[in-house]
Amino acid sequence: MAVTLKDIAQRVGVSVTTVSRALGGYEDVAEATREKVLHAAEELGYYPSATARQLQKRRTDTIGFVIPTFGPRFSDPYFSELLAGIGNEAARHNFDLLVSTRSPDSPEEEEAYHRLVDGRRVDGVLVVRTRIEDSRLAYLTQRNFPFVAFGRSQANEDFPYLDVDGQKGLRDVVQHLIDLGHERIAYVSAPLNLTFATHRLAGYKQALEESGLAYDENLVVVGYLTEEDGYQAAHRLLSLPNPPTAIAVANDLMALGVMRAAHERGLNVGHDVAITGFDDIPLAAHAHPPLTTVCQPIYDIGQRVCRMLIQVIKGEPVAERHILLAPTLVIRESSGATHQ
Amino acid sequence: MAVTLKDIAQRVGVSVTTVSRALGGYEDVAEATREKVLHAAEELGYYPSATARQLQKRRTDTIGFVIPTFGPRFSDPYFSELLAGIGNEAARHNFDLLVSTRSPDSPEEEEAYHRLVDGRRVDGVLVVRTRIEDSRLAYLTQRNFPFVAFGRSQANEDFPYLDVDGQKGLRDVVQHLIDLGHERIAYVSAPLNLTFATHRLAGYKQALEESGLAYDENLVVVGYLTEEDGYQAAHRLLSLPNPPTAIAVANDLMALGVMRAAHERGLNVGHDVAITGFDDIPLAAHAHPPLTTVCQPIYDIGQRVCRMLIQVIKGEPVAERHILLAPTLVIRESSGATHQ
DNA sequence: CTGTTAGCGCGTTCAA
DNA sequence: TTGAACGCGCTAACAG
Numbered sequence: 001m002a003v004t005l006k007d008i009a010q011r012v013g014v015s016v017t018t019v020s021r022a023l024g025g026y027e028d029v030a031e032a033t034r035e036k037v038l039h040a041a042e043e044l045g046y047y048p049s050a051t052a053r054q055l056q057k058r059r060t061d062t063i064g065f066v067i068p069t070f071g072p073r074f075s076d077p078y079f080s081e082l083l084a085g086i087g088n089e090a091a092r093h094n095f096d097l098l099v100s101t102r103s104p105d106s107p108e109e110e111e112a113y114h115r116l117v118d119g120r121r122v123d124g125v126l127v128v129r130t131r132i133e134d135s136r137l138a139y140l141t142q143r144n145f146p147f148v149a150f151g152r153s154q155a156n157e158d159f160p161y162l163d164v165d166g167q168k169g170l171r172d173v174v175q176h177l178i179d180l181g182h183e184r185i186a187y188v189s190a191p192l193n194l195t196f197a198t199h200r201l202a203g204y205k206q207a208l209e210e211s212g213l214a215y216d217e218n219l220v221v222v223g224y225l226t227e228e229d230g231y232q233a234a235h236r237l238l239s240l241p242n243p244p245t246a247i248a249v250a251n252d253l254m255a256l257g258v259m260r261a262a263h264e265r266g267l268n269v270g271h272d273v274a275i276t277g278f279d280d281i282p283l284a285a286h287a288h289p290p291l292t293t294v295c296q297p298i299y300d301i302g303q304r305v306c307r308m309l310i311q312v313i314k315g316e317p318v319a320e321r322h323i324l325l326a327p328t329l330v331i332r333e334s335s336g337a338t339h340q
Numbered sequence: 341m342a343v344t345l346k347d348i349a350q351r352v353g354v355s356v357t358t359v360s361r362a363l364g365g366y367e368d369v370a371e372a373t374r375e376k377v378l379h380a381a382e383e384l385g386y387y388p389s390a391t392a393r394q395l396q397k398r399r400t401d402t403i404g405f406v407i408p409t410f411g412p413r414f415s416d417p418y419f420s421e422l423l424a425g426i427g428n429e430a431a432r433h434n435f436d437l438l439v440s441t442r443s444p445d446s447p448e449e450e451e452a453y454h455r456l457v458d459g460r461r462v463d464g465v466l467v468v469r470t471r472i473e474d475s476r477l478a479y480l481t482q483r484n485f486p487f488v489a490f491g492r493s494q495a496n497e498d499f500p501y502l503d504v505d506g507q508k509g510l511r512d513v514v515q516h517l518i519d520l521g522h523e524r525i526a527y528v529s530a531p532l533n534l535t536f537a538t539h540r541l542a543g544y545k546q547a548l549e550e551s552g553l554a555y556d557e558n559l560v561v562v563g564y565l566t567e568e569d570g571y572q573a574a575h576r577l578l579s580l581p582n583p584p585t586a587i588a589v590a591n592d593l594m595a596l597g598v599m600r601a602a603h604e605r606g607l608n609v610g611h612d613v614a615i616t617g618f619d620d621i622p623l624a625a626h627a628h629p630p631l632t633t634v635c636q637p638i639y640d641i642g643q644r645v646c647r648m649l650i651q652v653i654k655g656e657p658v659a660e661r662h663i664l665l666a667p668t669l670v671i672r673e674s675s676g677a678t679h680q
Numbered sequence: 681c682t683g684t685t686a687g688c689g690c691g692t693t694c695a696a
Numbered sequence: 697t698t699g700a701a702c703g704c705g706c707t708a709a710c711a712g
Contacts, residue, residue: 005705014682017684024707051461052688057706073421075417075418075420075622080417084414099427118387119389231626257626283623286596358699391689392688392704395703
């Protein structure tokens with residue numbers, strides 16, 4: 001059995017309350033008793049019960065994080081890094097992290113939120129990969145439960161969020177391709193129910209328009225963010241009668257798949273075809289050839305979002321409720337810049 | 341404020357106890373009252389407090405998982421997939437998952453375990469990437485706290501674990517290289533304080549010995565499992581006066597780095613130099629060229645380890661306390677098999 | 681300075 | 697069939 005305040009109280013011969021106070025560092029305790037209590041606690045190996053504290057304080061000091069994944073298996077390096085950022089920041093503030101992985105928009109996902117929120121297992125939740133119609137956001141708002149989102153929603157509702165300006169990111173990278181002389185630029189998009197996907201697509205269109213290039217819907221393909229989907233999208237695009245000379249991709253993982261398809265067709269990436277990604281996951285720099293991409297500092301984002309949430313939970317004023325980060329273009333070889 | 345049993349009791353005009361029983365599905369409740377209670381609960385949107393239950397039941401229905409990472413940032417696809425396996429299995433059994441990321445063998449890691457175990461935040465923990473001298477194992481054993489390890493320890497102590505036979509895995513893959521005609525086979529090892537690293541190194545040596553090849557310590561380099569470390573290790577090996585014609589690597593992530601270094605030196609992987617990995621992460625099949633590796637089904641392992649832990653927690657008999665899975669060789673192009 | 685009382689929300693006696 | 701009393705472990709308010 002675990003040792004409790006009661007055990008110490010009996011051992012020392014004082015009340016439980018006194019023990020609690022002595023251990024809690026309150027001033028109104030005789031130095032002598034305090035010493036005895038501390039000593040006994042040490043000796044018995046006392047460690048307070050988190051559960052009991054949670055019940056009494058009506059807080060859990062825990063953050064909930066439901067990772068949206070397509071299919072049960074996933075191994076998007078993106079989420080590992082986000083998780084690390086969130087987790088480390090939470091730890092810095094003495095918060096724990098309760099994690100689940102669920103398919104987006106599934107009954108299981110909904111249940112997971114109920115479990116966390118209604119069950120009062122956590123003090124706040126982090127929502128990532130926001131959707132155009134996002135039941136999670138609606139639910140949390142209606143429940144008036146503390147949360148912070150990484151990503152915006154359709155209507156610019158008033159919940160705290162941090163997002164990366166995907167439109168600018170894609171505009172920049174497509175402009176880069178245009179600068180390199182490309183005129184047939186394809187785009188592998190993410191599913192358009194994801195808000196970030198619509199922003200990035202808008203950036204793609206914007207760049208074309210700014211340069212007076214026509215938008216050709218045959219050059220836009222949607223994939224579910226996996227390497228495999230990128231691979232298949234690329235094969236479709238490269239089989240067109242008039243194939244693109246450049247392919248911008250909505251995320252790095254799919255871009256790796258696009259590169260693989262290009263290789264398979266005997267194309268020299270960066271030469272015969274330009275390819276770009278989005279995210280700048282660690283592997284991007286290590287791809288073959290290194291991937292030109294748009295950098296969003298995922299680890300830092302995890303930290304910042306977590307910090308914002310803790311502020312919300314504690315009722316502290318949040319410096320900025322709506323943060324829009326400007327991503328940066330990272331030019332490597334896959335776009336062929338070095339060959340120009 | 342959240343609605344509690346008390347609220348329902350007042351609404352219906354019965355005692356809290358009766359409400360508790362009605363909701364708990366006990367038989368000794370008048371059908372009429374049950375209906376009224378259920379109705380009120382529905383109407384008020386009652387959801388039991390997890391914390392209160394935990395305190396009363398003296399269980400948390402939560403599993404702890406401290407991910408060991410080198411440096412705060414990490415994005416090993418390996419852990420994403422392991423996490424997914426663990427998390428989904430936990431959810432199936434109505435368990436939550438409390439996750440932290442800590443540097444192995446650091447004070448922070450130790451503190452994380454204290455927090456989980458001594459603070460009784462979880463009912464059991466999962467230990468992964470076991471070490472030769474593993475303070476976590478010692479601590480948990482001494483505390484007599486439920487845990488299951490993915491990996492063995494030095495002395496075959498009697499805690500429940502699941503492991504993959506890394507010695508066999510490396511023996512097989514090196515044998516494969518030997519079969520292809522290689523005689524100078526280098527090895528990029530993991531840090532040797534990790535038990536799996538010693539097993540794999542043993543497999544490497546075993547294969548050499550079985551074929552009468554000499555073990556050359558200059559051909560063995562240690563890396564910390566990252567892509568970057570693989571990259572550097574490869575450059576060192578390929579700069580040797582008499583460089584290896586094949587490089588076996590302790591994990592896929594480093595193998596990707598090794599491949600990158602080889603490319604950088606203008607070597608045709610699978611032709612000029614053979615390279616193999618270990619893990620079979622999803623990216624392995626999608627590397628360029630596809631990576632010959634040793635497959636350990638990480639997602640399934642996560643599931644199984646989690647299932648074992650839940651059995652231990654529930655005091656159910658664990659079918660097999662010590663599981664050793666045989667990994668399988670996956671031959672792709674990076675080893676050059678297709679060119680032979 | 682210290683103990684008593686009270687309560688966080690729930691489940692489990694034991695009587696009635 | 698129902699309720700009162702009690703305890704899980706801890707902290708807070710109030711006396712003394």
